Amino acid sequence: MAQIQSMQMIENKPFPPRKQRGWNWILYPFVFIFVVMATSAAWFYLTASGTAYRYMIADTLITSQHRDLAKYLIGQSELDKRVDDYLNRFNEMGQVKDNHAINLPNKSNKDVEVEAIEGKGYKGHILYVHNPKMIRVVTTSIVGQGEQILDMVKRTGAIAGVNGGAFDDPNWDGNGFKPAGIVMSGGKLLYKDVGMEDPVNVVGIDRNGVMVAGRYKPSELIKMGVNDAVTFQPKFIVNGKGLIKSESDGWGIAPRTSMAQLKDGTILFVVIDGRQPGYSVGATLYDVQKILLEKGAVTAANLDGGSSSVLVKDNQVINRPSSSYGMRYLPTSFLVFDHPERVHQSNIWEGIDMTHFNSSNKPF
Incomplete structure (x- = not known):
């Protein structure tokens, strides 16, 4: 009987009211998220590794059409300073002189x-x-508009080609017709937006097949016998040594196109895909420098990258350009020909008032 009463008392005893448990169980996830976010923010802004990562993201944005977003990571004044620092550093790198020798025997290997x-x-x-x-520099054939690299290759009968130099692209909405700096093809200066005695960063090849990269006046390029050249920067390998000293100076993660030369005269064009998570995010210039040093490059320089990066061979696009809208329309390319002596490049910009085309204030 006592056992029955005891069981009844247990059965009739009310459960602890829910209010005794409180709302803590609901708050736990939010507290956890807050702690994680606070810890991440502290790492992101207050530690050396977090700061390096933050500046890497900022540099990546600087090279993209979302440059202004970098100010939310490093501030507007630091963003402006960072852009100026890169531009000044690139100019300094462009002034480092080459004194290496390129062995250019009779190049029968095509x-x-x-x-x-x-x-x-x-x-x-x-x-x-x-x-x-x-190798020759080929330009757009469309008056008032750039041309896609694949179309340039097909139109000229080239074996292969990559994108070339800089162009004015205000608000990343340009049509690819107006180059920035200089354009040389077949030994002729086709375009310049600087004076003949004003130095500009260039990437190209002289009449002997030796790669030329760095900061030169247009008058110097002509005297040096430069055959084909466009404007871009920086030159980052000189005399077989890399000028970019660390990953933090690698100008962010992005699609890349670069040009280099080996001691035996072989030209290398590196095209890195990017901005495609799950396939290829991109590379820093430090990454590209490591690749080319391992290949034995004695000279290397950067070309236009981002959504401009394209590699074409045998009338097919070999890489995966990053733009969802397809290949960009560009003013210049480096194309490869079986018979380069038969390539006659006309001056598409001759007689055109280029002030009609808006220029960009962005140096990269």
């Missing part, structure tokens, strides 16, 4: 090869051109 490459966070390709004299 092989043009593509090698797939892969690294941490990126995928890309290297185009090898064993005879540097097979």
